[in-house]
Amino acid sequence: MNKLALKLEPIERATARLRNKPASGLRFEPELEAIFDVSTRYRHARRRLWLGWTILFMYDLLILSDFRHLHSNFRFALAVRLLVTLWLAFSSTLHFHARRVVRELNVVSIAIAIVCSNLILYRNLSPVLSSVSQVNTLVALLMIVVLAQLRFPYAVFATATLFAMQLWSIHATHIMTVPQAIFTIRPIVVGELFILLAGFSMEREERLSFLSALRVDLQREKLVALNRELALLSSQDSLSGLANRASFDSRFEDLWNQAVETSKPLSVVLFDIDHFKNVNDTQGHLYGDEVIRRVSQLLVQSLRGKEDFAARYGGEEFVILLPDTSHAVALKVAQRIRRMVELAGSPAFNDDEHVPNAFTTLSGGVATYPGVGIEHRDELLREADVALYAAKDAGRNRIHSAALQWSEASRRSVRPRR
Structure with a gap:
């Protein structure tokens, strides 16, 4: 009992x-x-x-x-x-x-x-x-x-x-x-x-x-259950329900160390909601919060399994860690998420005819270790961030890739530092 x-x-x-x-x-x-x-x-x-x-x-x-x-x-x-x-x-x-x-x-x-x-x-x-x-x-x-x-x-x-x-x-x-x-x-x-x-x-x-x-x-x-609940709350973003930045940093470090030790790939996908400031200004902050919650739910639904990790990176930015995932597969995952948000990421619009409506879309950048110039996990994240802003500069609602991946020979010959 x-x-x-x-x-x-x-x-x-x-x-x-x-x-x-x-x-x-x-x-x-x-x-x-x-x-x-x-x-x-x-x-x-x-x-x-x-x-x-x-x-x-x-x-x-x-x-x-x-x-x-x-x-x-x-x-x-x-x-x-x-x-x-x-x-x-x-x-x-x-x-x-x-x-x-x-x-x-x-x-x-x-x-x-x-x-x-x-x-x-x-x-x-x-x-x-x-x-x-x-x-x-x-x-x-x-x-x-x-x-x-x-x-x-x-x-x-x-x-x-x-x-x-x-x-x-x-x-x-x-x-x-x-x-x-x-x-x-x-x-x-x-x-x-x-x-x-x-x-x-x-x-x-x-x-x-x-x-x-x-x-x-x-x-x-009950104290253990409360501590478990507090630990969950401390690692969870209150608005989106995803992992918060601190939880992401801890998980990212673990997965990076694991990738370095096993020489298996680790992919990072950074997303940013397009024109989110404009959405807040025209639809209101409550609607903007609803957009963040809807996008977060779609991100969770798009994960392939318990090893994939999604977090709110800050503001309207999100990040996904894909362990043991090649660059090509990570691009497919990112494209699937982008299409899902394009189709289902917008909550019900404001009924006010004088307030313009805006559909929710995502721009994303993908980077994978091992890759050119990636010797630390911060560099892997920076490459994904560069790819994200390249996608936004190219017109938004699209996914861009980081620099070309290393060849198999280079991957075997170089062991990056942690």
Whole structure:
């Protein structure tokens, strides 16, 4: 479940309720409870797995006591121990993937199996052994509630069930007097209540720790998302939505270094919106802003893939970086963009008949590394700029190329500096 989709409000409500009104219940709201269950399931499963095998070993040691005290019924006791042992071994596999109700009831069943077997086997031997079997109930309850961290509603159910079994065992036995039964059951009841209170406190603290950790994780994730958004905003031109000049400079440096190291071509295309000052003067600055946004959208649509990079260079100028792109291909890309802007670059015109309309067109200049006189990325950009103004001087709405490209022999023999 995505934690970013979770808000801080339910976390704060649950924290305040657990701290101020714990008697109202430990369970969270459904969405938060689901996250809590997923977050704690594996840790609880590992704990219960190791505890289960420890309990199994300790339970099987009781066979030695059976051999000493149950001479005539030892085979029956051995059969009972074997059945309970098989159940303990099987139940240890249910902790990792089962639903919560299955996992919790499985722990309860382990306690019931252990206590029931001891009460049945030792209930009519002697008051001392019967009292010991009653005390073993406390041990079993302590293990499942405190060590296995049984969820509190199931802990209440287990305590009530085990207490009912104790009352039945005392009622069914004929070797205890009433004072002996009261003397035996009284400390057990007190112990069970304290175990329940300990289980409640442990689960409450576990849930509070979970809420605290979840709050920290949520705030950290939201902070990362905000920082990512701020980084995007700091590298993005607010009007056009394209990368800004600072972002272009960083990307240009990376692509230039990559081109120098790999000897692969890098093309730069500079565009300028024709007669943009006249557009602002006649149509208004709002219309001019709309022209810039429309041209920016067309530039993005014309990029060939995620490696191509478009940025607003300043004012009405735009720049496109085309890594691993030859001069001929860069000219085709530039011509495609010019034609798209010529066809679709003009927003709706002003309805005022006295204000002349102007169609949006682009002039562009293309330069490619390696090229004549290009030994630094600034020179590559300057060559594209020279070609751009040559296009504007030639009548605008056209693409011009920079100086002739190097021959293949020259490209292999000269390695420019960065």
